[in-house]
Amino acid sequence: MPARYDLAVGVPEELEPEPGGEVAAARQGIQSVELAMLVLQALEEGLGPLSLTQVAAAAGMTPSKAHRYLVSLGRVGLVAQSHRSGLYDLGPAMRRLGIESLRRMDEVGLASEHTPGLRDRTTHAVNLAVWGDHGPVLVRWDYGAHPLPITVRLGATMPLLSSSVGRVYLAHLPDTVTGPALEAQLAPEPVTGRIREEIARVRAEVRDRGVALTSGGLIPGLASIAAPVFGADDSLPLVVAIALPARLADPAVLERLQDELLRTTADMAVDLGAADRPGKARTAARGR
Template identity: 55%
Template sequence: MASDERQGIQSVEVAMEVLTALEEARRPVSLSTLANLSGLQPSKVHRYLVSLVRSGLAAQEKTTGLYTLGSAVRRLGIEALRRVDEAGIASQHAIELRDRTQHTVLLVTWSDAGPTLIRWDYGAYPLPISVRVGSVLPLIDSSAGRVCYAYLPQAITKPVLRAQEKRGEARAYTDEELTKIVNDVRSTQVCITAGAIIPGLSVVASPVFGPGDGLALVLGFALPSRELTAPVTRRLSDDLLKASRLITADLGGQVKDPPAEAGQA
């Protein structure tokens, strides 16, 4: 019984290889290109394409004869996106990350009010702060906020930043300072602040991307600043990048290659 369950249907797996090749091509492609991408013989790819086109999972352009993904794939993709629970998926990784590193892990999403804390899992290190889920963080004076500012459109972030400055919740930054913050975050995909909001508290944050390459969430560590030595910074930055990439993949986002060096304080 167990053996039968493991066997599966090989033809379905091969068809998925062809569909994956169509997806990875990012454009309509020829039969020979699909064969190269999938590692299958052209004759075999053609046989599968006939069935995939009939089912609507693939399509062949009438004018060029090139192959692309079909309407059925688009319908499946839309429904899959509708069912994605970003916070739920990320939370599973956040708990594992907390248990493995023993450091407090946080998740932040964007709301109309700004960067909003949606999960805070305490670790083994006492923190000089009591955090309430649902709290709105400063946009530039927090690591998670800076990640949001770096990857979200300014049409969304600028009004929140100006409102926080007006209320005295953030100091005023020059355009040059803001540009440097964006460039620093994007160059490493990691943002670190020490004592920016609470004295003695450091936060390391990294972006999580969803479908369409847009920012979905921010994943981060919170720890006492005294614990953030250079070796710890490198290790936690690497752990964070790996976890962020795993969550991005689970959400259907485009996984980016990790930077050569991360975690520069």
């Protein structure tokens, strides 16, 4: 039996199996569920307890309509109301859902959904790195259309100062994390004042621009541009980089690649649970 739609309430009736066939596919959604999500998003974006009036305004509803959704969401624990102040906030069931979602999250897997598209849009190689015991570790490489003067080995540890990926981690991770790895990579030479000045310069440059750029520093003839992917708690689980022949890395090309890279890392961050709010910086230059 084809799906029926109740125009009076705007909600599709439950599908029934067709005789001898499968359940009919339906593209209609449940409008009330989508409206309830507007209420939950209002509470999320409020960054704290809200009054009924504030929830209604943020969700684009009348107070009476918002109140009905708050009551229903409260009954299943997704919303809680303070007995003292009367303000509304996310409830215990929402916290449990969030914790379980984080437990199940495969950060590399989620980000990897975006790398082939970035490769196709730019035609250049794209790689993912995570922080390991001794520095950034390559965990994915998507080959581009242009031959590169490099042999790729997944699991390789990247240098902090001479690679774009390393510079992003150097700019955004604390010294207590990067310091031991940097000292081990520079051994037997000590971390001198000159090197510390270089680190300070790199950090300022990467934070200001939002990306790290290198050309020929790691491999002659290879240029790379890298950007961070921030998680829900502003952690830095991943760095994404585009690698290209240095001869192609003119300013116009680099500007285009930077725009594509930052758009992609912003999408990755949303998939990892980072808030997607207008006006919130989702690049490296977020004032960390």
